[in-house]
Structure formats: C-alpha cells, structure tokens
Amino acid sequence: MNKGGKTRLERFIARVVGQRCGIDAAAAATGALAGVVWEVGLGNGRTYDHLRDRFAGRDIIVFDRQVASHPDCIPPQDMVRLGDFHDTVPAEATRSAGAVAMVHADVGSGDIAASRALGRWLTPLFVQALAPGGYLVGDQPMEDAALEPIALADIGAADLAPDAYFVYRKRG
C-alpha cells in the first residue's frame, strides 16, 4: 500500500475505469466531428479494442515501438506507425495537422518522472494534430492553453481520484 493509501490493484482498477469513462465521453462528444482517431501506446491492445468499438467506422492510427497486442487486436498494417514516439508522432502530427478527432495516449511506464516528461513532450504535438473540438484522453497530465481540462466528475466518474486519468477538449 502506498500512493494515497491505494494498493497497486486499486490504482490499476481506477486507471482502466478512467480509460473507459474518458474514451466513452470523447466518443459521445465527437460524434459529429470528422476525423481520425489516434491510439498512442498500443500495448496489449485493450484500449485499442475499446476504441474500435466506440469509434466504429473511423480510421484508428496506432503508435508503438512494436505490435505486441493480443492476436484479436492487431491493427491493419497501414494504420500502424511503428517506432519511437519521438520519430513517429511529430511526422504524423505534421501529416494530419488539425484532422484528428480524438487522441488516446496511454504512454506511461513504472518510471513516473519519465512518463510525465514524455506526456509534456507529446502535448504540443497532440494540440497540433487535433481538430478544434477534438478530445485528448490520456494517462498523463497534458497541459496547454489550447486544451480545456474536463474533470472526471463531469463525465460520470466522480468516484475516481481526479488524477486517475486525464481528459481535455481542444478549444475552438
């Protein structure tokens, strides 16, 4: 037990509940907004599978160092941007500037300081990629003047700690 008196199991549960609430809120809010979806951090494909369901019919561009997801959750090859985020995300942000309806960024590791720094580095690239009114949902705080933070309590997750997951709407 540490970090606010929560066990690792409790923190994991809060994270995945936050993911589902954030992704579902973004899907509801961006239904009328054209654009692709980004999944930054494929991992084992759990959230990719949820995005495929909630954003059915949209292209989902997926970023990771490798495709190591569950066999049921392998993205189409032409949707994968394979390599380090430091190379792939700036390139794709330039290609699809202003054309992304929703970014889901699940990029953290056990190294909290490194994860926070990665989130800060990625934030302006996500702002560049997002359409006005687009949503950014992620596991790191991502602060930018162009992003309006949305409290978990306002998307039906009042029982979660406010920093269990992070949701923003691009202004405009």
Ligand SMILES: C[S@@+](CC[C@H](N)C(=O)[O-])C[C@H]1O[C@@H](n2cnc3c(N)ncnc32)[C@H](O)[C@@H]1O
């Ligand atoms: C927390 S996991 C993602 C979990 C995933 N959303 C899921 O539901 O299964 C983070 C992923 O980000 C990837 N990652 C972290 N830093 C990266 C970097 N700098 N470049 C590319 N991929 C990175 C890791 O390989 C890992 O698969």
